Amino acid sequence: MSRHAAALWLTVCAVALLGGGAACHDAIVALPPPSLSAVAVQANPLNALSVVATFDVQRADSARLSYWTDGDAVATTPSYAVGAGPASIVALGLLPNTGYHLAVAAVGPGGAITSDTLAYRTADLPEILQGVHLSIVGTAPPGYLVTEVSHDSGAFVLAFDPEGQIRWYERIPIHPDESAMETKQLPNGDFTVYVGASTGWQPVGGRFIEFRPDGAIVRVYAAGAPYYTDNHELLVTMTGDGVTAAHLFGYDMRTVDLTALGGRADQLVAGHSILRQSASGTTEFLWNAWDHFSLADWVFVPPNLGLYPSIDFDHPNSLAIDRDGNYVVSFAMLGEIAKIDAVTGEMLWRFGGRHNQFSIVGDPLNGFGFQHDVRVLDNGDLLFYDNGLLHNPPESRAVQYRLDLQAKTATLVWQFRHDPLVFTPFVGSVQRLRSGNTLVGYGATSSMTEVTAEGQVVWQGRLTLNGHALPFFYRVRRIGSLYRYVQP
Numbered sequence: 269m270s271r272h273a274a275a276l277w278l279t280v281c282a283v284a285l286l287g288g289g290a291a292c293h294d295a296i297v298a299l300p301p302p303s304l305s306a307v308a309v310q311a312n313p314l315n316a317l318s319v320v321a322t323f324d325v326q327r328a329d330s331a332r333l334s335y336w337t338d339g340d341a342v343a344t345t346p347s348y349a350v351g352a353g354p355a356s357i358v359a360l361g362l363l364p365n366t367g368y369h370l371a372v373a374a375v376g377p378g379g380a381i382t383s384d385t386l387a388y389r390t391a392d393l394p395e396i397l398q399g400v401h402l403s404i405v406g407t408a409p410p411g412y413l414v415t416e417v418s419h420d421s422g423a424f425v426l427a428f429d430p431e432g433q434i435r436w437y438e439r440i441p442i443h444p445d446e447s448a449m450e451t452k453q454l455p456n457g458d459f460t461v462y463v464g465a466s467t468g469w470q471p472v473g474g475r476f477i478e479f480r481p482d483g484a485i486v487r488v489y490a491a492g493a494p495y496y497t498d499n500h501e502l503l504v505t506m507t508g509d510g511v512t513a514a515h516l517f518g519y520d521m522r523t524v525d526l527t528a529l530g531g532r533a534d535q536l537v538a539g540h541s542i543l544r545q546s547a548s549g550t551t552e553f554l555w556n557a558w559d560h561f562s563l564a565d566w567v568f569v570p571p572n573l574g575l576y577p578s579i580d581f582d583h584p585n586s587l588a589i590d591r592d593g594n595y596v597v598s599f600a601m602l603g604e605i606a607k608i609d610a611v612t613g614e615m616l617w618r619f620g621g622r623h624n625q626f627s628i629v630g631d632p633l634n635g636f637g638f639q640h641d642v643r644v645l646d647n648g649d650l651l652f653y654d655n656g657l658l659h660n661p662p663e664s665r666a667v668q669y670r671l672d673l674q675a676k677t678a679t680l681v682w683q684f685r686h687d688p689l690v691f692t693p694f695v696g697s698v699q700r701l702r703s704g705n706t707l708v709g710y711g712a713t714s715s716m717t718e719v720t721a722e723g724q725v726v727w728q729g730r731l732t733l734n735g736h737a738l739p740f741f742y743r744v745r746r747i748g749s750l751y752r753y754v755q756p
Contacts, residue, residue: 299378302328306354307383309370314483316391317362317436321372323383325350328374333357335370346751350374358482360750361412361427361435364393393434396422399734402432406727408718409703411748411756412436415741416461418447419733425451425461427750432729436750438483449499449742450476456509457481457752460489462499469538469580471521476502481750491518491543492551498540501587511547515595517584518543520556524563531573538580542587542595542608555613557582557599565622567603568638568657586642586652598642598652605642605650619650619671619678626671631680633659636667640696641743649681653696653708662691666698666708666719684708684719697743702755709744713737716744 303326312318321333330347345357362368368390372383392398400417408430417424425448427436440448440463451461459481464474474497476489489504491497495518503515519538526535539561544553566581573579583601590596594616595608604621608614618625620636628635637658643651649670656663668682684706692712699707704721714737718726731738748754 299376300327301379302326302374302376302381304372304374304381304383307372307386309386309388311391312358312482314439315360315437316393317360317364317434318482319359319362319368319370319388319390320356320482321359321370321386322354322356323372324353325355325374326352327378328376328381330376331355331357331372331374333359333370333372335359335362335368337363337366337368347375360481361429362390363433363435364390366390393437394422394439397424397426397434397437400426400434400738401732402428402729403732404430404432404727404729406725408432408727408729411746412750413716413729413744414451414453414459414747415709415731415744416440416448416451417731417738417741418442419738423448423463425459427747436481438479440477446474450501451743452502452745453747453753454478454504455506455753457749458486460502460504462497462502464497464499466496466499468498468500468517468519468540468583468585469578471496471536471578473497474499476516478504489514489516489545491516491541492545492549495520495541495543496538498584500585503587503589505589513547513552514545515587515589516543516545517541517587519580520558521578522558526563526573529563529566529569529573530571531576531579535574535576536578538578540580540582540584542584542597544610553610553613555595555608557584560615561599561602565602565604567621568601585640588642588644590644591646591648596642596644596650598639600638600640600655603637603639603658605639605652617671617673619669626676626678629677629679631667631683633663633665638693641698643698643700645700651698651700651706653698655692655694655696657693661689662693663689664692664696664710666706682721684717684723686710686717690715695740695742697745699745699756701746707744707746709741711741711743714740 305324307323331350332347333345336342412427423440423442425438429435445465449462460478465472466474478486498517505513519540524537525533539558542555585600586598588596594610602621605619607616636654638655640653651668654667666684669678695711697709707718709716714731717728746756748756
């Protein structure tokens with residue numbers, strides 16, 4: 269038995285003892301120990317930075333896979349429940365073209381067992397990804413940075429380590445002219461990503477794909493006829509690992525006279541709906557912007573409007589669930605953030621835009637203009653990315669407002685303004701981390717910055733392809749684990 273395998277044996281013995289197992293000493297074993305046979309490792313066909321261990325197990329409740337390179341510490345997968353018979357465990361987050369040692373450990377009522385050590389060498393990254401890198405200045409904390417990349421007819425969800433190396437990926441099946449957008453990790457550890465050609469107003473199909481960390485596709489979410497699926501947000505709520513509801517945007521197209529706004533008399537215009545679907549896909553809630561907004565609410569009317577084959581007037585680009593279960597929605601084209609009752613559809617408050625109900629307090633830039641990624645923090649504050657189209661000069665920043673619903677004030681309690689200033693007229697993301705830091709994604713410049721609560725830069729990164737900045741990413745999120753959701 270190797271040094272690493274012996275260490276693993278001691279570890280699982282200790283686990284067995286602490287968990288009330290019989291013990292590792294033959295004299296006090298009341299039940300036969302687990303057995304492992306037919307242990308083998310093979311490539312994961314869905315991810316070159318992954319390996320699959322297969323084995324036959326008896327008399328065990330759980331098993332896990334340990335893996336290490338020469339001279340490095342042992343890493344382990346989570347423990348997974350196993351029955352009697354064939355089983356498999358997938359290791360994730362490996363380095364390309366690197367030799368690994370692996371061993372399976374199983375624990376049962378009768379004790380623990382560790383397999384012999386096996387060897388495996390990972391393959392190179394797919395050629396299309398070999399030039400993709402996250403260039404980091406500073407020290408990024410542990411965890412992974414997840415975003416999506418589309419180029420050369422390929423679409424991927426990628427996870428980068430703190431050194432900026434790709435450590436995990438999912439290749440997304442796409443049709444010509446499609447791309448990937450809006451990816452996140454779900455509470456059960458699965459991931460979702462939008463795939464399609466829509467930017468929120470084209471009469472084209474699209475869908476959200478849920479897939480496991482090992483790359484296997486689980487299910488597909490879509491708005492369903494007569495609505496097209498919007499690409500900006502999917503929320504999946506769960507009880508345990510079971511889906512209770514999917515929350516997303518759909519949109520329908522109407523022919524509208526936009527001559528008063530500089531458009532055509534027969535312009536094709538999209539208006540959005542919030543849809544809540546049950547686990548089986550049945551629509552349980554529908555809220556339609558056409559019933560609550562008018563074209564007069566449209567703040568950010570694009571120049572040369574008549575040249576657009578189609579356009580939307582509301583452009584919702586983020587959906588959040590408030591602490592009371594109601595929706596908080598960012599309508600970018602309206603310059604408005606609205607809270608909507610998730611049962612009745614009543615608009616509970618409106619912040620920004622032509623129907624703003626709040627006075628801005630303490631904001632040196634006097635509010636926001638065009639916004640992305642509105643999130644409700646644990647204390648009820650709103651954290652979001654202010655694209656800053658109305659600022660002079662234009663400037664993008666991360667902002668946090670505290671709303672007083674009685675006094676109807678919105679107080680700026682925190683902001684981060686990049687030095688030198690950054691301006692992105694579209695996309696952008698924010699994420700408040702457990703440390704109190706904030707991750708800001710300047711997607712239109714393919715860059716990101718993590719800052720402390722005091723506004724000190726911790727690290728900055730730029731997403732590059734063969735040394736050149738990629739065109740853009742939609743959002744960037746830090747995750748704590750590739751295997752299961754861990755609050756970052």
